[in-house]
Amino acid sequence: MIAVLRIGHRIYRDKRATTHVALVARAFGADKIFIDTKDQKIESTISSVCSRFGGSFKIESGISPQKVLKQWSGIIAHLTMYGDEFNKTINKIDKDQNILIVVGAEKVPPYVYQMSDFNISVGNQPHSEIAALAIFLDRYTNGDWQKKRFDGKIEIVPSNKGKMVISRNEDKR
Amino acid sequence: MIAVLRIGHRIYRDKRATTHVALVARAFGADKIFIDTKDQKIESTISSVCSRFGGSFKIESGISPQKVLKQWSGIIAHLTMYGDEFNKTINKIDKDQNILIVVGAEKVPPYVYQMSDFNISVGNQPHSEIAALAIFLDRYTNGDWQKKRFDGKIEIVPSNKGKMVISRNEDKR
Numbered sequence: 631m632i633a634v635l636r637i638g639h640r641i642y643r644d645k646r647a648t649t650h651v652a653l654v655a656r657a658f659g660a661d662k663i664f665i666d667t668k669d670q671k672i673e674s675t676i677s678s679v680c681s682r683f684g685g686s687f688k689i690e691s692g693i694s695p696q697k698v699l700k701q702w703s704g705i706i707a708h709l710t711m712y713g714d715e716f717n718k719t720i721n722k723i724d725k726d727q728n729i730l731i732v733v734g735a736e737k738v739p740p741y742v743y744q745m746s747d748f749n750i751s752v753g754n755q756p757h758s759e760i761a762a763l764a765i766f767l768d769r770y771t772n773g774d775w776q777k778k779r780f781d782g783k784i785e786i787v788p789s790n791k792g793k794m795v796i797s798r799n800e801d802k803r
Numbered sequence: 804m805i806a807v808l809r810i811g812h813r814i815y816r817d818k819r820a821t822t823h824v825a826l827v828a829r830a831f832g833a834d835k836i837f838i839d840t841k842d843q844k845i846e847s848t849i850s851s852v853c854s855r856f857g858g859s860f861k862i863e864s865g866i867s868p869q870k871v872l873k874q875w876s877g878i879i880a881h882l883t884m885y886g887d888e889f890n891k892t893i894n895k896i897d898k899d900q901n902i903l904i905v906v907g908a909e910k911v912p913p914y915v916y917q918m919s920d921f922n923i924s925v926g927n928q929p930h931s932e933i934a935a936l937a938i939f940l941d942r943y944t945n946g947d948w949q950k951k952r953f954d955g956k957i958e959i960v961p962s963n964k965g966k967m968v969i970s971r972n973e974d975k976r
Contacts, residue, residue: 646820650931657930679929712959712966717949719963743964753948754959756852757830758823761937764930768938775926776890786885786927790892791916793885 631704631728632660632770634763637695637742638735639667650760651733652676656687658767658775660731668692684782695732699745704728706746709762710738713749720769723748731766733759804877804901805833805943807936810868810915811908812840823933824906825849829860831940831948833904841865857955868905872918877901879919882935883911886924893942896921904939906932 634655639648648665649672655663656679665672669691676689699706704727713719723729732742743749752762768775787794807828812821821838822845828836829852838845842864849862872879877900886892896902905915916922925935941948960967 643819646816647823650820650933653928653930654934657926657928658934683928712962712968714963715961749963751959751961753830754961755826755830755856755953757826758933758937760823760931760933761827761831764934764937765941768941780928786924788888788924788927789885790887790922795885 631662632767633662633664633728633730634660635695635698635730635732636663636665636735637732637738639665639669640735641667641669644735645669645672647735647760648672649675651763652689653679654760654764654767656680656685658764659771659778660687660767662688662690664693664695664698665689665691666693666695682782682784684780696741698730699732699742702728702730704730705748706730706732707748707750707766708732708738708742708746709752709759709766710734710743710749711751711754711756713751716750716752719748719750720766723770725770729770731763733763735759804835805940806835806837806901806903807833808868808871808903808905809836809838809908810905810911812838812842813908814840814842817908818842818845820908820933821845822848824936825862826852827933827937827940829853829858831937832944832951833860833940835861835863837866837868837871838862838864839866839868855955855957857953869914871903872905872915875901875903877903878921879903879905880921880923880939881905881911881915881919882925882932882939883907883916883922884924884927884929886922889923889925892921892923893939896943898943902943904936906936908932
């Protein structure tokens, strides 16, 4: 199981960034996202994407990050620009275990660094936790997102010009 | 030269997403970002990152996207969930030419699809233009961001526990 823990979510300020984090988690192969602050709106946005575009991604907001970290059975990897070298570190992770990937909004409390098995930097330059999560999941899964089938009611057909969308009627499935 | 064109930027709503786009562009090897709407605040945020963390990344906001697209000498690649298959398409791009990578905020006007040489999907699931740009640049440059030196006043030293930061005094350089 691959899960993501989003820490430091502020409902107003982070609504779009956390939505991006959740959508990236889903699109790049995670099974679930935990968000510390309760946010009904993001829960319904993501659930709506799942019901239209398919897959079995889960979202849970309003949780204690310490509790999730403490109770996690498997690897904990915290993505931070202060972390250890990406390429070197990602190969040390035992992929047979569950993994919880932690991404912060701005400042991350020290206990996250301490409770993580790996503090990993997707580059040591300031950029984006959204990008870091995508690159991490891409490497961790060896690009499996490219083959993943979501079997949703809506499916986009790749096209070089224009938009091709298949909408499936639920009754006919 | 690798440049990014951000289209549909709304100063208030997109300030954080566009900042992420610009920082990802810089961290993953682009040389410049164009942003359609004039936004002095983002310009100074990004310039401040550049002056502290180094590199020669440029930002220009308040431009006509049609004009930038029309005058671009090189490849134009538009990242969109409706676009053509990522792996198949990225290999078709001539890397000896300049490239302009276009990322939209929400709806992108039809002329962008038409004026682009490639409309490319980093997966056909809804996620994030920030993630799409990172994955695209990672593949396009064969992961060169991992070796890139920025020689900034501030440098983060990779570490598995805690934060290690080198601050160089400008006068001593």
